Amino acid sequence: MKVLVISGSPRIGGNSDVLCDQFLLGAKAAGHETEKIQLGKKNLMPCLGCEACAKTGKCIQKDDMEEMLDKLVGADVIVLATPVYFYCMDAQLKMFIDRSLPRYQQIKDKKFYFIVTAADTSHQAMEATLEGMRGYTACLPGAEELGVIYGTGAWKKGEIQNLPVMEEAYAAGKNL
Ligand SMILES: Cc1cc2nc3c(=O)[nH]c(=O)nc-3n(C[C@H](O)[C@H](O)[C@H](O)COP(=O)(O)O)c2cc1C
Numbered sequence: 001m002k003v004l005v006i007s008g009s010p011r012i013g014g015n016s017d018v019l020c021d022q023f024l025l026g027a028k029a030a031g032h033e034t035e036k037i038q039l040g041k042k043n044l045m046p047c048l049g050c051e052a053c054a055k056t057g058k059c060i061q062k063d064d065m066e067e068m069l070d071k072l073v074g075a076d077v078i079v080l081a082t083p084v085y086f087y088c089m090d091a092q093l094k095m096f097i098d099r100s101l102p103r104y105q106q107i108k109d110k111k112f113y114f115i116v117t118a119a120d121t122s123h124q125a126m127e128a129t130l131e132g133m134r135g136y137t138a139c140l141p142g143a144e145e146l147g148v149i150y151g152t153g154a155w156k157k158g159e160i161q162n163l164p165v166m167e168e169a170y171a172a173g174k175n176l
Contacts, residue, residue: 001176003027003034004075008082008093010040015117015160016081019151019169023079023113026173032077037068039092046095053102065099073106077146077176080133081115087128097136109142113172117151117160126150147172 007020017038024034042064052060059065072078080097082089100107114133116126130148137143149169154160 001032001076002074003032003077003176004071005036005079006081006096007036007038008090010092011157012038012040014083014157015151015154016083016115018160019115019117019149019165020079020081022166022169023173026170027176030174030176032176035071039096044092044095047098047101057102059099059102069100069103072100073103075110077111079113079115082129084116084118084126084129087125089129089132104140107140110140111144111146112137113146113149115149115151117154119155121153123150123152126152
């Protein structure tokens with residue numbers, strides 16, 4: 001399968017980015033084709049809501065989204081990863097999601113994993129963030145949620161390294 005990981009954090013090499021790598025290592029070991037996109041390195045503007053794409057199928061903004069959208073449409077498994085910012089997904093991931101509007105109906109029959117990282121240790125406290133991501137996948141035809149990787153209790157960069165979720169992320173990729 002083609003496994004595409006969208007690492008949403010602006011903190012390159014941060015906690016969610018590290019969990020993305022763990023997931024990819026597992027997926028690679030299982031023989032899948034893998035790719036990670038780090039939104040923090042991309043030129044990405046927010047959706048303007050102009051609806052020009054409804055006629056043309058393309059956004060009027062010329063940035064990195066068009067290429068990323070091709071990859072989304074072509075993937076079998078999509079991992080959406082975000083740090084929790086004020087109990088929501090971060091702005092980078094939300095921009096990415098909104099900018100899939102031109103072709104979201106072509107993001108069909110995909111399997112999804114969600115990765116969230118937060119200082120908070122409670123899984124329950126992640127629900128609002130996850131519901132935001134589920135609001136997206138509910139709009140995509142045939143989307144299936146395979147699971148959630150909770151990188152909770154990790155605040156500073158690198159704190160994730162000592163937590164059992166490192167193994168969980170690897171196993172999730174391996175067992176796809
Ligand atoms: C703007 C901002 C808002 C945050 N809000 C929360 C929050 O609401 N709850 C929480 O538990 N942690 C919060 N955090 C902490 C991050 O979620 C935590 O540091 C996480 O590990 C960052 O993941 P990353 O390294 O992948 O960016 C916040 C951090 C920032 C920078």
